[in-house]
Amino acid sequence: QVQLVQSGAEVKKPGASVKVSCKASGYTFTGYYMHWVRQAPGQGLEWMGIINPIGGSTNYAPKFQGRVTMTRDTSTSTVYMELSSLRSEDTAVYYCVRTRGAYDSLEDYWGQGTLVTVSS
Amino acid sequence: DIQMTQSPSSLSASVGDRVTITCRASQGIRNDLGWYQQKPGKAPKRLIYVASSLQSGVPSRFSGSGSGTEFTLTVSSLQPEDFATYYCLQHNSYPYSFGQGTKLEIK
Numbered sequence: 001q002v003q004l005v006q007s008g009a010e011v012k013k014p015g016a017s018v019k020v021s022c023k024a025s026g027y028t029f030t031g032y033y034m035h036w037v038r039q040a041p042g043q044g045l046e047w048m049g050i051i052n053p054i055g056g057s058t059n060y061a062p063k064f065q066g067r068v069t070m071t072r073d074t075s076t077s078t079v080y081m082e083l084s085s086l087r088s089e090d091t092a093v094y095y096c097v098r099t100r101g102a103y104d105s106l107e108d109y110w111g112q113g114t115l116v117t118v119s120s
Numbered sequence: 121d122i123q124m125t126q127s128p129s130s131l132s133a134s135v136g137d138r139v140t141i142t143c144r145a146s147q148g149i150r151n152d153l154g155w156y157q158q159k160p161g162k163a164p165k166r167l168i169y170v171a172s173s174l175q176s177g178v179p180s181r182f183s184g185s186g187s188g189t190e191f192t193l194t195v196s197s198l199q200p201e202d203f204a205t206y207y208c209l210q211h212n213s214y215p216y217s218f219g220q221g222t223k224l225e226i227k
Contacts, residue, residue: 035216045156045164045207047216061215062121095163105154105211108175110163 002026004096006111012118017084020114022096029077030054032098035106036070036081040092048094051079052102086118122146122210126219132227133198141193141222143208148188152212155184155193159204167206168193200226 007021022034036048049060051070058070064083072079079096096111123146133139143153151171156164166175168184171191181196195202203226208219 044221045158045209045218047209047218050214059214063215097163099211103152103211103213105152105166105169106156106164106209106216108166113163 004111006114009115019082024077034079038092124219130223149212
């Protein structure tokens with residue numbers, strides 16, 4: 001069965017970076033794009049960007065451009081999302097979610113979410 | 121960037137009621153819109169894709185309609201398990217964008 005398993009919760013200080021992983025299983029890793037979506041406590045959903053597992057090309061939301069880096073490791077079927085220069089507003093649950101095509105609707109296979117807390 | 125304006129932001133209704141949630145796109149997005157339901161502490165669950173197609177396993181009381189800039193999600197007869205937060209998502213162009221959410225509460 002399809003599974004997206006994310007790394008555990010993180011606590012970071014302002015200005016630091018965080019790298020969240022998402023390990024895929026149960027399907028052909030290179031057959032699906034991966035997106036990252038975040039949700040601050042009590043707030044709505046926010047799309048961060050997408051990575052193509054073939055070649056690793058990316059498209060980031062302008063809000064995160066310059067601070068976010070999405071990468072993948074095809075040998076382990078894992079994608080990574082690194083966010084730098086963290087501030088308190090980046091405290092959120094971060095989800096990975098797949099799509100079949102580059103412009104498809106987000107499917108029903110989401111990671112379990114990773115809580116990143118930014119606090120001094 | 122495409123802005124999605126979702127209304128209402130909250131809605132109080134009773135079991136058995138019919139409710140409608142609306143999303144408006146700031147520019148035409150054809151039918152590139154999905155609807156998601158989220159319960160506290162859980163990842164969103166897709167209900168509708170390409171504006172009007174029902175996700176497999178989702179009860180038929182959920183339906184979606186619209187094209188271009190105006191879209192609706194309708195629940196024909198609310199059940200207790202439907203009280204949750206609902207979001208629309210446009211996937212016509214990058215950056216994808218969500219509506220602000222509609223919190224559906226029990227009256």
